[in-house]
Amino acid sequence: MGDWLVNEGPKWLILVLWFGINIGLFVGYFLFYHQGTQFYYLRLLLGHGLAWARAPAACLNFNCMLILLPVCRNLISYLRGSCGCCRRSIRRQLDKNITFHRAVAYMICLHTAIHFGAHCYNLELLVAAQTDPYNLPFFFYGNDTEGLISKLTSLQDGVNSTYINPIRLSNSDAIIEGLKTVAGVTGVVITLALIVMVSSSTEVIRRSYFEVFWYTHHLFIVFFIGLVLHGIGGIVRGQTNIDVHNPEECFRRYLEWSPDDATCKIPQFQGGGAQTWKWVLFPMILYIAERCIRFYRSQQKVVITKVVKHPSKVLELQMKKRGFQMMAGQYIFIHCPSISRLEWHPFTLTSAPQEDHFSVHIRIVGDWTGALSKACGAEEPEFQDAWKMPQIAVDGPFGTASEDIFRYQVGVLVGAGIGVTPFASVLKYIWYQYCNPDITLKLKKVYFYWICPDTLSFEWFADLLQSLENQMLERGMGDFLNYNIYLTRGWDANQAKNIILHEEENSDVITGLQQKTHYGRPHWDQIFSNIAQSHTGVSVGVFFCGPKGLSSTLHHMCNQHSSSDPRGVHFHYNKENF
Amino acid sequence: MGQIEWAMWANEQAIISAWVMLTGGIIGLTGFNRWEIAAYSVAAGIFIILLEYPRGKRKKGHTIERRYQQYLTRVIHACGTITSNYYIRFVLHLLLCVPAGFQLPTILGALGLFIASIIYFVAAFHGEKWQPIGIDTKGAPSSSNQTVITQPPSQPPPRAPAHVRPKRPAQPVEGDPTIL
Numbered sequence: 001m002g003d004w005l006v007n008e009g010p011k012w013l014i015l016v017l018w019f020g021i022n023i024g025l026f027v028g029y030f031l032f033y034h035q036g037t038q039f040y041y042l043r044l045l046l047g048h049g050l051a052w053a054r055a056p057a058a059c060l061n062f063n064c065m066l067i068l069l070p071v072c073r074n075l076i077s078y079l080r081g082s083c084g085c086c087r088r089s090i091r092r093q094l095d096k097n098i099t100f101h102r103a104v105a106y107m108i109c110l111h112t113a114i115h116f117g118a119h120c121y122n123l124e125l126l127v128a129a130q131t132d133p134y135n136l137p138f139f140f141y142g143n144d145t146e147g148l149i150s151k152l153t154s155l156q157d158g159v160n161s162t163y164i165n166p167i168r169l170s171n172s173d174a175i176i177e178g179l180k181t182v183a184g185v186t187g188v189v190i191t192l193a194l195i196v197m198v199s200s201s202t203e204v205i206r207r208s209y210f211e212v213f214w215y216t217h218h219l220f221i222v223f224f225i226g227l228v229l230h231g232i233g234g235i236v237r238g239q240t241n242i243d244v245h246n247p248e249e250c251f252r253r254y255l256e257w258s259p260d261d262a263t264c265k266i267p268q269f270q271g272g273g274a275q276t277w278k279w280v281l282f283p284m285i286l287y288i289a290e291r292c293i294r295f296y297r298s299q300q301k302v303v304i305t306k307v308v309k310h311p312s313k314v315l316e317l318q319m320k321k322r323g324f325q326m327m328a329g330q331y332i333f334i335h336c337p338s339i340s341r342l343e344w345h346p347f348t349l350t351s352a353p354q355e356d357h358f359s360v361h362i363r364i365v366g367d368w369t370g371a372l373s374k375a376c377g378a379e380e381p382e383f384q385d386a387w388k389m390p391q392i393a394v395d396g397p398f399g400t401a402s403e404d405i406f407r408y409q410v411g412v413l414v415g416a417g418i419g420v421t422p423f424a425s426v427l428k429y430i431w432y433q434y435c436n437p438d439i440t441l442k443l444k445k446v447y448f449y450w451i452c453p454d455t456l457s458f459e460w461f462a463d464l465l466q467s468l469e470n471q472m473l474e475r476g477m478g479d480f481l482n483y484n485i486y487l488t489r490g491w492d493a494n495q496a497k498n499i500i501l502h503e504e505e506n507s508d509v510i511t512g513l514q515q516k517t518h519y520g521r522p523h524w525d526q527i528f529s530n531i532a533q534s535h536t537g538v539s540v541g542v543f544f545c546g547p548k549g550l551s552s553t554l555h556h557m558c559n560q561h562s563s564s565d566p567r568g569v570h571f572h573y574n575k576e577n578f
Numbered sequence: 579m580g581q582i583e584w585a586m587w588a589n590e591q592a593i594i595s596a597w598v599m600l601t602g603g604i605i606g607l608t609g610f611n612r613w614e615i616a617a618y619s620v621a622a623g624i625f626i627i628l629l630e631y632p633r634g635k636r637k638k639g640h641t642i643e644r645r646y647q648q649y650l651t652r653v654i655h656a657c658g659t660i661t662s663n664y665y666i667r668f669v670l671h672l673l674l675c676v677p678a679g680f681q682l683p684t685i686l687g688a689l690g691l692f693i694a695s696i697i698y699f700v701a702a703f704h705g706e707k708w709q710p711i712g713i714d715t716k717g718a719p720s721s722s723n724q725t726v727i728t729q730p731p732s733q734p735p736p737r738a739p740a741h742v743r744p745k746r747p748a749q750p751v752e753g754d755p756t757i758l
Contacts, residue, residue, distance in 0.1 A: 117601075117605050117683070120605055120606075120610070121605075124610055124611070124682060137609040139609040175681075175682050178682065188689065191686055192686070192689055192690065195594055196690075196693060198594060199590040199594045200587055200591075202590050203642070204590070205586060208583075208586065208636065208639070209583065209586065366581065
């Protein structure tokens, strides 16, 4: 339970807080519009629709204020840097920024639906009240108020009087009347922008056609402009003279209202005016600053020092940039103006902080990565001169470093498929730390598991493991790192024969490493109980990067194999961002 | 942007718009003027959701199916050109969205569907076509590397996993039980 609180507590705290504020705002504004005396006459016209439209509007303001913050990655990076004294578990929350962004977006969709639905009723009722107050739609449930409604909607702008019903023409159409107002036009435009943004950011589109997602998401500019303008018309009109006209007492005497009456003068109404800008101005400024920083970064000089084309369509770029500081497990955004002027793509750093350059391994799968590979001359057979390299820009690094691993005596790293990339950096980093004689490490043993679907992806990472292996053997510390590679599918009959033939040799036929490749999926239950047996009474940090299914298996394994005895072995599960 | 399959986005846009239209239609049935349009929107929304629910196969790579879409895939596949040609979907959505534009609660769904139909036009213009997932068209072999592998490997592993292998007395590795 204690562990659960440490690992999951802050996340739930933030969610509960956010949810609570949403509920609080909703309830607060609902009651304000449902009970406020100044809205007495408006409620008479609209019924519950008023409160049901205004309460989600308040939540929309709040959530639209929040939605820009998690995508300000430089701001988040700055926050992470400036709260170095905070606990890691709190700082880790900053890595869930995109999850939070999506949660806020869903909340915006929900409130938009309620807001739009309620305003449909409101507009229809206002049009009906202006046209024929004695024949209102049946969802209007007011009783015996037809005369009062008729009186209210007939109020005109003039001496001593202002209107309450924004629909001024009788026998008009709700759609036409709606599109005559600023609120109606901006509402439809920004809701459409929202629908298009949502449809293009579903998982399939985002993962497969990033450009579509990226470009349509810039409709958020339209969204925010429309949002700020939405309230300008001041259509929701509250009463301004309740001191000389108490609606709760005067509504029965509507025939006697007059400027001369002592207690029931003619009610005056006024629109609320736009409020949203107060909510969203600050995040908009932050976001503009963020884009300025990105622009500045894109102008900074980055030198590509080395390009390596690995056989399995993986491109390795080694780069240098003045003042660049990284930690293991972080990622950067790369921008190449000659390919696309707008796109920034995230890549995990694969170099260790101790190295004089930083590197990324890019799998060539799409348009952008393909174009980058071509631009770097990786397709050409001969050596490329440095001046031929494309100009690129780098933003970052971002993400929490995986330094947590040094808090455990035993580390278990599990990477699946291309999810192995952050561990390249982490493994190198651990190794450099381990070799540094000035540092005595708590970490005594590292297990590394790599689950890979086919042999194609082996090459570049096997190179890295091989170099680590050689270095370890040279120093006689071969037992520090134990690595296991699992090939889950993709061997053919020839390979199988080959493997059996070379079974007795020292190095593996596929990877060329000392430790033999395993075939099939790892038997986690066995692995965990073995680790638990050989390291009694220590805490083991499990780090995973890969797909969801395996993540929950490992999470479950960690819980299952942790000893209930506080002095026994404990597995702590950590999921890397990727 | 050569590799974008616009139909995938059009499909998402159409299905979300259909939900918006359906919801709008339900609201419209609660006493608004022109309830016929609301009833129409409910029917059209359900029809579009059924039509668009089975995702088409992507030209390249693995396509994630929607849950239980395989039953509808067969129905849509059985309709042949009518459902697989995106020009027809473009015209269909364009026509379907028009009536819903005449009632307040359904207008957003109608406009969303209009956008979807335009994206379908772009898709059709790029020569895209709806292909069923999981049904072999013309017996064409699907590319073996890219399709999802639900079956276990047909080749037996060249070496048994460590925990079922009999322990060999030679070459013991100390302190590490996970290795042979």
